[in-house]
Amino acid sequence: MSHTTPGRDASLRERAAKVVPGGMYGHLNAAIFTPAYPQFFVRGEGCRQWDADGREYVDLMCSWGPMILGHRHPAVEEAAAAQRAQGDCLNGPGPVMVELAELMVDTIPSADWVMFSKNGTDATTQALMVARAATGRDKVLVAHGAYHGADPWCTPSTAGTTAAERADLVEYPYNDLEGAEAAAGYADGEVAAILATPFKHDSFEDQEPVDPAFARGLRALADRIGAALVLDDVRAGFRLDPRGSWEPLGVRPDLTAWSKAMGNGYAIAAVTGADALRGAAQTLYSTGSFWFSAVPMAAAKATIETLRDIGGVALMERAGARLREGLAAQAAAHGFTVRQTGPVQIPWLSFEGDATLEKGMHWASACLEEGVYLHPWHNWFMSAAHTDADVDRALAGTDAAFAKLRARYGGD
Ligand SMILES: Cc1ncc(COP(=O)(O)O)c(C=O)c1O
Structure with missing residues (x-):
């Protein structure tokens, strides 16, 4: 231009x-x-x-992060336009919600079910709610310096928030299994979830790959203490491996948070989870006026299919x-x-x-x-x-x- x-x-x-x-x-x-x-x-x-x-x-x-196929990708825009011509924000989701959930369950080996929302913060928050509902516990292990969103429980700025909103977070150092085990020991018997990003991608710092032994160690730790392992794949999801970023390591999370690239720019997020947590997920009150809009779901389905088809x-x-x-x-x-x-x-x-x-x-x-x-x-x-x-x-x-x-x- x-x-x-x-x-x-x-x-x-x-x-x-x-x-x-x-x-x-x-x-x-x-x-x-x-x-x-x-x-x-x-x-x-x-x-x-x-x-x-x-x-x-x-x-x-x-x-x-959201643009993964490029701005205004024809397959995504066509799918979104076709859905828009039928309706977007209706009294219930469109059939496309079921099609998208089926596609994700087929694509992501750790996923037996999917819950949809809008932003990455919705997904990380919802994943913790599922873990808490399942375990009846409050505490969450989070890596020091990791970004998981902008709600009061996780925002990096404390302006306008209360200390009580972060009181259940216990920090561990990324890639340091002993540190994670010590954090779990500190919150003995109270840990609902261990939250981790697929690699260390904190701002202002060089990025760091995950040590596979650390990822496996977190999996074992979560199993040992009866907590859910939650992978925050909001930033890296669909860019490293469409099956989930820790799938190549053979480490399957109990819950995974997705958003950003999922709809090639359309507002959509998801939590995927294992069967064992399906019952707990069902008990949540977790919703939003726009969470079930059909256009972003059609865009997400086209995005995931196109990524698969073009490699x-x-x-x-x-x-x-x-x-x-x-x-x-x-x-x-x-x-x-x-x-x-x-x-x-x-x-x-x-x-x-x-x-x-x-x-x-x-x-x-x-x-x-x-x-x-x-x-x-x-x-x-x-x-x-x-x-x-x-x-x-x-x-x-x-x-x-x-x-x-x-x-x-x-x-x-
Ligand atoms: C790893 C990670 N988790 C969660 C979020 C929050 O996503 P959102 O900004 O869509 O709420 C982000 C956003 O950058 C992120 O990088």
Whole structure:
């Protein structure tokens, strides 16, 4: 799109400041980045996005995860449009709820049943409710620093919440089985659930793969103390393995939380669970006005089927590997030591010795100026829409950004 409207983002921010607290809030608030970050976006297509000023970006954030097949993917849009033509928010779910649940139970070996909602936080919260209903216990083991959502029980900011809302959390260090066992011992006999992400993907830090022995150890610990093992696959789900992110390790959770990529941008989340917890799940009062809308369910069914049919994970791995290799060569050529962590399809890059992330911020801002949208302290996301040509276009931008960084710092 060549049409640009300079100043539109600034004027929208000015108007927003009068009618929205702070003009914008939450994780998409551009004010928490550098001024280079646009706040408003007007269009997405494949792996490209356009901001309100008309500038085009190769999108390496995928809307913080939801876009897995690319913006406006035809199969998803057709399924959503066909459902929309029939109705969306009705007096009950559409038949598509059953079709989607059947597809998920067929796809995910740890799943015998599915409950639907809207956001990842709904799913993590609902999973804990099932675990508590099943065990009659209150406590939940959570990894220190892990993100599980934005409700009072798990939000990283305590503003507007009470200590009582987090009183049942007991922290353990990720990838440290002894630490997890000690946390379980501390909450002896009271643990309803052990909550874990499939790998360590905390903001501001290099990502860390899960130690398979740790994952197996958590499974054994949960069994030993009679707690539910809950995998928070909200961020990584469908990108690493459509069967569930710990399936390749042979570790099956009792409950799994899903959202983000599940509907390729449509608002949907789910908890899947094992038969043993079906009865407890049935006892919850857990619902919402929009939770059973049919359009996002049709979109999710099309997304999961398309990912399967096109080999989506392999496509994302290919794009991510190409990006990682290109970035490594560029960083070396420009005299920077960088660390690239996480699976290639959920990547992040940090600069050696950049504890304050100053270099990372400058580099990310320079990438934006060069038409590449990525994040200075949160992992990025690849989609199945990133072709070799798109990755090469992104790499042209990142190379120019490294050159700008070199002009400023002269290398490491
Ligand atoms: C691992 C994990 N769990 C839960 C959530 C919460 O999801 P949502 O923002 O859709 O409520 C997120 C969101 O980033 C996440 O990354």
